[in-house]
Amino acid sequence: MLPATHPPAAPHASDRASRHRPLIGVSPRLLREVPPPLGFRGKTLQYLEQSVAHWVMEAGALAVMIPTIETGGMLRRGDLSSHDMAAALDGLLLQGGADVDPVLYSEPQRATRGPLNPARDRFERDLILAFAAAGKPVLGICRGMQLINVAFGGSLYQDLVSDGATNVEHVDDAGYDRHLHPLRIEPGGVLASLYGDIVAGTVNSIHHQGVRRLAEGFVVEARAPDGVVEAIRSTRHDFLLGTQWHPEFHAPDDPAGLLPTAPLLAALVEAALRARG
Numbered sequence: 001m002l003p004a005t006h007p008p009a010a011p012h013a014s015d016r017a018s019r020h021r022p023l024i025g026v027s028p029r030l031l032r033e034v035p036p037p038l039g040f041r042g043k044t045l046q047y048l049e050q051s052v053a054h055w056v057m058e059a060g061a062l063a064v065m066i067p068t069i070e071t072g073g074m075l076r077r078g079d080l081s082s083h084d085m086a087a088a089l090d091g092l093l094l095q096g097g098a099d100v101d102p103v104l105y106s107e108p109q110r111a112t113r114g115p116l117n118p119a120r121d122r123f124e125r126d127l128i129l130a131f132a133a134a135g136k137p138v139l140g141i142c143r144g145m146q147l148i149n150v151a152f153g154g155s156l157y158q159d160l161v162s163d164g165a166t167n168v169e170h171v172d173d174a175g176y177d178r179h180l181h182p183l184r185i186e187p188g189g190v191l192a193s194l195y196g197d198i199v200a201g202t203v204n205s206i207h208h209q210g211v212r213r214l215a216e217g218f219v220v221e222a223r224a225p226d227g228v229v230e231a232i233r234s235t236r237h238d239f240l241l242g243t244q245w246h247p248e249f250h251a252p253d254d255p256a257g258l259l260p261t262a263p264l265l266a267a268l269v270e271a272a273l274r275a276r277g
């Protein structure tokens with residue numbers, strides 16, 4: 001038990017620095033059929049892949065997971081909304097994951113590589129729109145970029161190769177985070193200004209879907225050599241950007257010499273601090 005005369009805690013040396021650390025919300029991936037050895041029988045897990053959180057924290061931001069708001073659970077949707085999350089946090093980061101449900105861009109489902117996750121689609125779409133409306137930065141990775149495009153009215157190739165977008169596979173299940181391809185940054189965009197003399201690079205990119213019809217108000221910021229869209233940005237928001245590639249898989253000392261991610265991450269953090277005011 002503390003003595004009654006316990007003195008007030010001295011301000012921690014890093015309190016001042018902490019106030020300058022933006023709070024970046026990361027939406028979770030969902031695991032509904034948990035492998036039995038993990039326990040959690042009949043439960044749903046919400047999780048972050050470690051490198052995505054560590055990547056955000058590399059720039060001094062704080063990463064927090066935003067649990068989904070879903071009907072059917074103990075939480076009633078009316079209790080809180082995506083707007084509460086957008087008001088409390090300084091930015092949003094979307095991880096990769098399952099294919100986006102084509103119903104969101106009014107097309108029948110043709111080709112997928114696994115179960116869709118409509119609950120996550122709706123939750124993340126609401127988050128994107130809420131953060132955008134609040135003037136907070138949003139960065140979508142892989143599926144996150146695709147969902148940003150869909151949230152603002154764009155559509156997707158459900159499968160790049162069978163839909164005729166390219167004959168180059170952008171996915172390699174065996175290679176996974178070692179599946180690399182070249183990338184060219186489009187001139188005149190935000191990535192071009194962030195990267196300066198670096199106009200091309202190699203990225204880790206693993207996806208079989210891609211941007212088809214670009215959402216109104218968006219521009220393409222980078223492409224693969226076959227023309228597949230690898231980054232998009234809204235021209236109507238301070239920082240609303242998606243990368244088809246995975247910056248969180250690019251270690252600064254990677255022997256493959258992958259595109260550095262520090263400029264992109266620094267821009268996200270700066271936008272989050274601007275949004276905080």
Ligand SMILES: [Mn+2]
Binds near residue numbers: 181207244
């Ligand atoms: Mn790609």
